[in-house]
C-alpha cells in the first residue's frame with residue numbers, strides 16, 4: 001500500500017484568451033490520486049506512514065489550522081489504515097467548519113491550543129506536554145511520548161519531501177519545466193530533487209513576502225539552480241484572494257473542467273496565464289503544471 005506509485009495522468013490545456021505562441025501546457029492531475037487526499041499531501045504522507053510502521057509507533061500526531069489540507073489528508077489515511085491520530089489545531093476560539101467536521105468524523109482526535117502555544121510546536125518541552133495531554137485525554141495511560149510519530153505542519157519533513165520526488169519521476173512525457181504552488185516549499189524541494197537532468201522546477205509562492213522560502217527549499221536538499229521562485233502572485237497573502245483571482249478560478253473551471261481553489265492551484269494557474277501572456281517562458285517549451293489537490297468532497301466518507 002505504501003510503496004507503489006500510481007501512474008501519472010497529464011491533461012493538455014490551453015488558455016483560450018491568449019493568441020500569441022505560448023508553451024505547451026500539461027496539467028499533472030495529482031488531484032486525482034485519491035478522492036479524499038489527492039495531491040501533494042498524499043505524496044507527503046506515504047513515506048511517513050511507512051516510517052510509522054517501521055518504527056513501531058502507536059499514534060500519529062500532527063499540526064495545522066482548522067482548514068488544514070494536511071490534517072484532512074492525515075485523518076482520511078489514518079482512518080483507512082486503522083492508525084490512531086491526533087491533530088493539534090491552533091486557535092482557542094470555537095472552531096467549526098466542514099473540514100474540521102470531516103476530520104472528526106474520520107476519527108482524528110482534536111487538541112486545540114492557543115496561537116501563542118502553537119508557535120512552540122517544535123520545542124521538546126511543548127511536544128512532551130502535548131503528547132502527555134493526548135495520551136491522557138484519548139488513549140491508554142500506558143502510551144508514552146515515544147509512542148507518538150510526530151509530523152510537522154503541512155507534512156513538511158524529510159519523508160514528506162522524499163515522497164514528493166516521485167512527482168517529477170512519475171511523469172511519462174517529455175517536458176522542460178514543472179511549475180507548482182508553494183506554501184512551505186517542501187513539495188517544490190521534492191520535485192527539484194527528483195528532476196531528471198536538464199529540467200527545472202518553478203514555484204509560485206502563495207504566502208506574502210517569503211524571503212526565506214528559497215533558503216528553506218535548499219535546506220531540504222533542492223540543488224541550487226534546479227528551481228526558481230516567481231513572486232507577485234500571492235493576491236495579498238495566504239488564503240487571501242482578489243476579485244480577479246476568484247473570477248479567474250470560475251472561468252478556468254468552466255473552460256478546462258479542472259476544479260481549482262483560490263488558496264493554491266487557483267493562484268498557480270492565474271500566474272501561469274499571466275506569465276504566458278508576458279512571454280516569460282520559451283514558447284517552444286513544454287510546461288507541466290502540478291495540480292497539487294486541495295479539492296475535498298467533505299460529504300463523502302473516507
Ligand SMILES: *Cc1c(COP(=O)(O)O)cnc(C)c1O
Nearest residue numbers: 183184185186187264292293294
Ligand atoms: C499544502 C498544499 C500546497 C503547498 O505545499 P508545500 O509543500 O507546503 O509548498 C500546494 N497545493 C495544495 C493543494 C496544498 O494543499
